[in-house]
Amino acid sequence: xxxxxxxxxxxxxxxxxxxxxxxxxxxxxxxxxxxxxxxxxxxxxxxxxxxxxxxxxxxxxxxxxxxxxxxxxxxxxxxxxxxxxxxxxxxxxxxxxxxxxxxxxxxxxxxxxxxxxxxxxxxxxxxxxxxxxxxxxxxxxxxxxxxxxxxxxxx
Numbered sequence: 001x002x003x004x005x006x007x008x009x010x011x012x013x014x015x016x017x018x019x020x021x022x023x024x025x026x027x028x029x030x031x032x033x034x035x036x037x038x039x040x041x042x043x044x045x046x047x048x049x050x051x052x053x054x055x056x057x058x059x060x061x062x063x064x065x066x067x068x069x070x071x072x073x074x075x076x077x078x079x080x081x082x083x084x085x086x087x088x089x090x091x092x093x094x095x096x097x098x099x100x101x102x103x104x105x106x107x108x109x110x111x112x113x114x115x116x117x118x119x120x121x122x123x124x125x126x127x128x129x130x131x132x133x134x135x136x137x138x139x140x141x142x143x144x145x146x147x148x149x150x151x152x153x154x155x
Contacts, residue, residue, distance in 0.1 A: 006074045007087055007108030007121070013074055016110070020067040023060055031057045070110060077108065083154065085132050087121055090155040093129070096148040106130070 008016070031053060038050035077087045085091055087106055094101045104125070105118045112120040119126050128140045129151065136151045 006070050006072075006110065007077050008070075008074045008110060009088065009107070010076055010078070012108075012111050013071070013076055016067055016071060020064065020071065023064050023067070027060050031060060075108075081155065083133050085129050085151070085154055091129060092152040092154075093149045094152050096150070101152050 034053040035050065035057065038044075038047055038053050041047055041049060044050050085106060087108065089106045090103065091106060092101045092103045103117055105116075106121050106126055106129070107118045109120045109122055112118055112123065121127070121130055125140055128138050128149075132138055132151050134151050134154050137148060138151070139146050139148050141147075
């Protein structure tokens with residue numbers, strides 16, 4: 001995990017806690033039942049059901065371990081409305097020479113999701129705008145070269 005500080009919103013913390021509980025109780029039980037059934041089929045060396053159940057078990061245990069590490073010392077972020085971009089800020093930016101704006105929410109790595117317009121503060125764009133204020137100009141390296149942007153608004 002690249003994010004040394006596990007910044008999470010309260011909502012994401014609760015979501016991950018529920019997922020961990022589900023994996024430790026329900027999912028582990030389901031996998032144990034699948035393994036037991038697969039063992040009952042006989043020869044394990046050529047048993048596809050057994051191999052699949054073992055792979056599911058490994059994936060579930062890996063996710064449990066990942067969630068336990070993430071939830072061990074989370075830093076719950078409660079966004080304070082201010083004039084400076086920080087974790088939890090909703091930011092509107094405009095590329096130089098364009099009329100269209102783009103809106104993003106700055107979050108920790110675990111919550112980043114481009115479909116929801118949530119970007120990590122560790123991403124290149126996130127790093128470029130952290131600490132900026134409304135009206136500030138900043139440059140951002142894109143695959144097509146360096147582009148200039150303006151901070152239109154911060155919520």
